[in-house]
Amino acid sequence: MTPPPTPSADRYENRLLVMLFLAFGFVFFDRQALAFLAPYIDDDIGLSNAQLGMLSGVLALTWALAGMFAGRLSDRLGRRKPILIAAVLLFSLFSSASALATGFLGLLAARALMGAAEGAVLPMAQSLMAEASRPARRGLNMGLLQGSSAGLLGGIVAPIVVVRLAESVGWRTTFFVTILPGVVVAALIAKYVRERPPRRAAPVEDATPAESAAPAEGGVTVRQVLGMRNVVICMLIACCYLTWFVTLITFTPTYLTEEKGFAPGTMSGVMTCLGVAWVLWGFATPAISDRIGRKPALIGFTALAVCCPLAVVYVGDPVLLGALMILTYTGLGCFTLFMATIPAETVPRAALATALGVIMGVGELAGGFLGPLVAGWASDQWGLRTAMFIAAGGAVIVMALAVGLRETAPAVVRRATAKAVA
Incomplete structure (x- = not known):
């Protein structure tokens, strides 16, 4: 049994999906950019294979720690939207900061800070999307948000755009350009995303196990x-x-x-x-x-x-x-x-x-x-x-x-x- 049509809730679900698709897609666009710019950076400031591995590893490390901290903070505050907006703005800023690096240590600091900001995006985005999704579309929505967005923008668009920009304007300017999509997406989230989605009438049998046996808010x-x-x-x-x-x-x-x-x-x-x-x-x-x-x-x-x-x-x-x-x-x-x-x-x-x-x-x-x-x-x-x-x-x-x-x-x-x- 499918929930009855609720145009307002359905429109919000689709609009939220588009915005969060772009938000997480640009996370991976920025994360993958370093790999495609590495040859140009190496020609300028020099990078060994070990240093390139450390740049990737430190981002994963700070991403992990930030994800755990942001998730817990969000549940304690009962707020996700402000954390998501801050994370999108900050990862764009720190990605651009990579352009200012004059050596390995500067680049390492910028990537560490970028990972700390990016780590907060996925828990916030997926929790917002899960709550706004119809049960019959929950898996599809969350897959588009996390899988297809990263594949499209990080796996297909990034190598084409990043390399072409690097060839025409240099790797530093390319990093500076990466701030623009994040600012636009953060503005869209600030204007259109709600902390709670519009209510949708749904039969009890369409609820998830967690929803059916959910305790009172807080205290978990x-x-x-x-x-x-x-x-x-x-x-x-x-x-x-x-x-x-x-x-x-x-x-x-x-x-x-x-x-x-x-x-x-x-x-x-x-x-x-x-x-x-x-x-x-x-x-x-x-x-x-x-x-x-x-x-x-x-x-x-x-x-x-x-x-x-x-x-x-x-x-x-x-x-x-x-x-x-x-x-x-x-x-x-x-x-x-x-x-x-x-x-x-x-x-x-x-x-x-x-x-x-x-x-x-x-x-x-x-x-x-x-x-x-x-x-x-x-x-x-x-x-x-x-x-x-x-x-x-x-x-x-x-x-x-x-x-x-x-x-x-x-x-x-x-x-x-x-x-x-x-």
Whole structure:
């Protein structure tokens, strides 16, 4: 049974999706910009591979800590909109501050501050989106917000725009330009986003498990959040899936050029296939999960994700490899499920931002910060293909962990309840 039409609530849902899509998309646009500007920065101030790795790692570290802090602060204050506006403005400002760096330390400080601002965006955005979404569209909306936005703006638009700007006006001016989209998006959020969405009449059976058994507002502790089975499992999944993602995205370009002998242009074409897959699976995976359930979707699409790093190792033809990348780079669609949708359907509203911040933060610390360090060390010892096997192993562990999840998709829970009653 679908909630009755409520034009005001539906219009707000769609408008909010557009604004948050842009907000998180530009987060990844700015996060990815450094990788594409690295050759130009290296020519100017000089960067070693180790320093480039530290720039990526420090952003993941501060991103993780900020996500956990902002989520808890938001739940304590009962406010998300002011934190989101501040985070969008600050990450744009600190991204532009990278242009002022005259050496590695200045760039490191700017990236650390940028990560601290960006880490607050996802918990705020996903908690706002979860509350405004119709149950039948919750997975799709959250997938578009987190997966497709990052894939489109960070994986496809960023390399094209950033490189062209760097070629025409230089890397410093390119960093300065990145402040403009953030200012525009922050203004839109300030004008149009509401702390609470318009009320939508919804049947009780369309409510999530968290909504059906939600306690009174406030008073939900971190210990209570960490006592929820789905939250703990999603946190462990985040550690393994971030290892899959960051290891794969970090070492694949080098593997293709050094181990397989691909020309830079060929390598770039294969990597673009990852951006295409990111956009497609970013919304397709959670949309499918709305119908078949979060748990089977997570297990099934992760099984495909296991194959992605293995294809990098064992497939030699670049055209076939690119096609397989599009088919098997499904993990970014799964990210929305364990980082946002399942927690949003598990915990009460008073603890939602806390849960999202903890899951994202722990995942970034273990998978985004430590994962590539371990993979890099192992690759120095036993060769680059070791990194690909580590990525595949992370996805295999995710499949095992996902078996323990409790299903939360409203339609699936409703069908199971009706079957049990019958």
